[in-house]
Amino acid sequence: MSLDQTSTTLASLSPALSGSRTILVVGAGIAGMSAALEAAEAGYDIVVIEKEPYLGGRVAQLHKYFPKLCPPYCGLEINFQRLKNNRLIRFYTLSEVENISGDPGNLDVTITQRPRYVNDRCTACNDCVAVCPTDRPDAFNFGMGTTKAIYLPHPLAFPMKYAIDDAVCDLDGCARCVDACTYDAIDLNMKSQTFTLNVGAVVLATGWKPYEAERIDNLGFGSYADVITNVMMERLASPNGPTAGKIVRLSNGNPVRNIAFVQCAGQRDETHLGYCSGICCLASLKQATYVRDQNPDAKVFIFYIDLRTPGTYEFFAQKIQADDGVEVIKGKVGRIVDDPVTGELLVEAEEIMSPKKRQVAVDLVVLATGMVASVESGLPTAELECDKDHFLLPDQPSPGLFAAGCARGPVDVATAVKDATAAAMKAVGAINSATQRPSG
């Protein structure tokens, strides 16, 4: 099936789809893609919608992932290929659900697709960027660096097409990119479109977003440039990140000689996230290897309450702790201030085992912040039910709706994939029992 965000609109699909054969997957991260592929391989028509201008979700932002600490892009590429080559799957970027109503086998879903302003003729030649006068914070890199108003979401983006951020672009007032484009690929007159699809079941794989670290008022995020979050660290270490993979101090670009990881930053905390996201201890241990691999003299301090590395991940934790350059300290960081003389950050915790206060001076601090369900702000009109932590219930009270991956709880990539398979199976089951039920 051809890549299609613009030249054929989603609206033109409507008559071709039937509730008895179609599953809508909301979100094209690792869970959404997995659910789509599994359900398509079971013979169902699949529509995948994604609110970002690219597929791959949070995994695309990682430098390395578990279990092999390989770059996630080879895994993603395989999924993109399978998605592209499966004739039962259609996917649409910049699209979000407005409303869902009806019964399994016959659900009406209202979707709005925002304009990309760039059509399928785009070859990613970059001529438009050269003439664009407007900057925007690089969202993919969590605001570390900027892009132009017309931009490629990231160097390995799929689909490999530019997009225009209409929150900052002047559109018709400027149009320099239109003149620069030799492929006639930019259309500033594109408009938002809203339409309704008839589907049989919906898999909600809306994923997660990082907790807002500036809300943790005692840990200095936002006050000190060298206090960053774990997701920022992934971008910082990534070869296609803002520093081409060099882990440096954001304040002055100097190399990082020592680093502190602050576990449970705004997590297991009644003022912030009451729950444990379950992945951050492993993420910090993993990120310790990024630092140690780049600088064998670097010293890593990991402050924790409980080092939670379930199952066989325990071996990974043991391996990292055996490294002389890594020190794990039991005690939660309560205070981060800067040393005005040395410019270092002073990280303070009570070392529970001694028990005395412990202060370390470091170049960079990584806050292990947690995962917040994206649905907290998304899917506004659909009648969805969440648990007390604002994650979607896996089996929604509205029949035919199933949540998967981080939409229903903070999980690692492997669990999200398994979860997506389960949700795909449930969606198939819901359609089958709806269509096979005798009418009347």
Added chain:
Amino acid sequence: MPETSVIKPDFEFKSQILGRGAHDLTSCYQCGTCSIVCPISNPENPFPRKEMVWVQWGLTDLAMSNSSIWACHDCAICTAYCPREAQPALVMAALREYSIEHYAVPRVMGRMLGEAKFLPILFAIPALIFGAVLAGIGNLTALPDGPVVFSKFMPIVFVEVIFMAAIGLSMTGAVAGGMRYWRAMNLRMVGNRGPVRLLPTLWTILRHRKFRRCADDLPGTRESPRTPFARTHLLAFYGFLGLVVTTTSVGIGIYAFGYLTPWPIWHPVKILGNLSGVAVIIALLIFGYRRITAKTKAGESTYSDWLFLDILLLTTLTGFLAQGLRLVGVGGAIAYPTYFVHLMFVFFLLVYIPYSKFAHIVYRTVAMLYDAATENRESVPPPAQAA
């Protein structure tokens, strides 16, 4: 191999602390945030994280033999930052309350001040003593005639003798309690203690130096539920000190110079007394107002919190009332009983010092002296060697 140690939990102790408003303590997961956000927590002997686990495990000896519970000045910033809403400030307050009873000499007094049911007995004691004096001089059945002069109703010499004896008793109790606390801390001491540094410690207290640091140097933007606590306490502290100076001066005036009471209202000592009384009342009203309004943020106040506040307030108020009634000339029938009640409150306040919350002037001073002498040296054994 580490030495085997057996922990013997004191469940009675634990339930006592939980029962004193510290029931949220059980959700503590020992992260130590409290010890770090505290502006005055000692780097070598941080608090209140260790107190939380000592109570959870029922380790009475450890909890009672550390200077930390009295080093804490109850700003409650730990409670503001506790990720588990375990209210460490309330645990520390409960431990202080418990320690007053724990170290009380005789111990029964600690219990009597800690429970409301003993209140009638505590008031009956001064009532009987002063009543007996009145009966002895015949003033119980017939009040003195003429303009109101309190020394005609209750001769100064009796008041002085009773109070001297009472204060002597309470000082003995206070010193005994303070010494028990000091010895308990010494037993747990690792290494050697330095010399006692009395003057620097007193200077710290007079300036409320530690107290004022409670509101400074906070880790973030959250406010302590109890700021600005130090200034109010300073007002009460100097007000009370002023009242002590007034009373002492009056005693000296009478016995050394034969300058009989009542002294005129414009007399400098009298002015000091009245100003001090007003200061104490204002401070107490602010404290009381905060206890009522800050309940949700800082936790419920206990019986002993209110008892202390109310006794101090009523002592001061009845003093003013008696003086006022005398000056407006309402006659002995009203003024004399008011004065009698005032004497009862003064007795209560002074005699029960070492057993009520007032005992903080003893124990906190002892703890601060001890901290100054140990100069931040470790006095807590690691948990493995505890118990």
